[in-house]
Amino acid sequence: MEDMNADRALLVATGVRKIYRTGSVEVTALLDLDLLVHHGEMVAVMGPSGSGKTTLLNCLSGLDDIDGGRVEVDGHDLFAMSDAARTEHRAHTMGFVFQAFNLIPVFSAVENVELPLLLVGTRPREARGRALDMLDRVGLGHRVEHRPSEMSGGEQQRVTIARALAGRPAIVWADEPTGNLDSAMAEQVMDLLCALNRDEGQTIVLVTHDSAIGARVPRLIRMRDGQLVDDVRQAVTAPAAIRDIPTG
Numbered sequence: 001m002e003d004m005n006a007d008r009a010l011l012v013a014t015g016v017r018k019i020y021r022t023g024s025v026e027v028t029a030l031l032d033l034d035l036l037v038h039h040g041e042m043v044a045v046m047g048p049s050g051s052g053k054t055t056l057l058n059c060l061s062g063l064d065d066i067d068g069g070r071v072e073v074d075g076h077d078l079f080a081m082s083d084a085a086r087t088e089h090r091a092h093t094m095g096f097v098f099q100a101f102n103l104i105p106v107f108s109a110v111e112n113v114e115l116p117l118l119l120v121g122t123r124p125r126e127a128r129g130r131a132l133d134m135l136d137r138v139g140l141g142h143r144v145e146h147r148p149s150e151m152s153g154g155e156q157q158r159v160t161i162a163r164a165l166a167g168r169p170a171i172v173w174a175d176e177p178t179g180n181l182d183s184a185m186a187e188q189v190m191d192l193l194c195a196l197n198r199d200e201g202q203t204i205v206l207v208t209h210d211s212a213i214g215a216r217v218p219r220l221i222r223m224r225d226g227q228l229v230d231d232v233r234q235a236v237t238a239p240a241a242i243r244d245i246p247t248g
Ligand SMILES: Nc1ncnc2c1ncn2[C@@H]1O[C@H](COP(=O)(O)OP(=O)(O)O)[C@@H](O)[C@H]1O
Pocket: 020, 021, 022, 027, 028, 029, 047, 048, 049, 050, 051, 052, 053, 054, 055, 056
């Protein structure tokens, strides 16, 4: 790999434990979980419903608290920081793509993408320029003034990917990013994520219960009952170049 960061650890999780308490009922959703992800890796996390995939993403990104262990992202111990510092660190280091697109309906594509940049204090002119660049990168240069309701599901998910990338995050977390898409659109969104990883070295951790998606990702981790039970590197079919991925 030509990326000089490729051997540097980006995410180091050790002994992570997460227990949900609802009344007197306790569910151990993560049990002493260890995970190391290097810069430039793309990792798929698979496992049956309820195995802890979403919890893993929420805890390793610091969106949710943990009950034990330690998570370091880009050299910073997430749970040794104040909530405010963690939020700030997240805004500068991480991008998120969820199954529900979470786009603001009255905003155009470019306004949706630039919003998080404006929220961290980027100057409007720079935010606009970067948002337009990102939309171009995901193949939506011709849709920048469209509102979410005027785009297909696949296009909307590309807008959320552009939004996730706009802050130039070290890591992108994606939880079932194709869960709301038909198979053709799911394929295009996966083409895009795989190409961003292969061509631009973007680190991506992607949660899916779909084995067709897992099969496309170079490193595949399996979870069961809150534990990692498998971690394999696999040969994958190369994605199309970003420019060649159709929109629709
Ligand atoms: N907010 C919550 N409160 C209580 N239990 C939860 C909560 N979120 C998830 N769980 C439980 O934790 C386990 C893991 O859930 P989750 O991480 O959502 O799994 P997955 O994403 O693999 O389907 C499940 O048993 C689930 O019921």
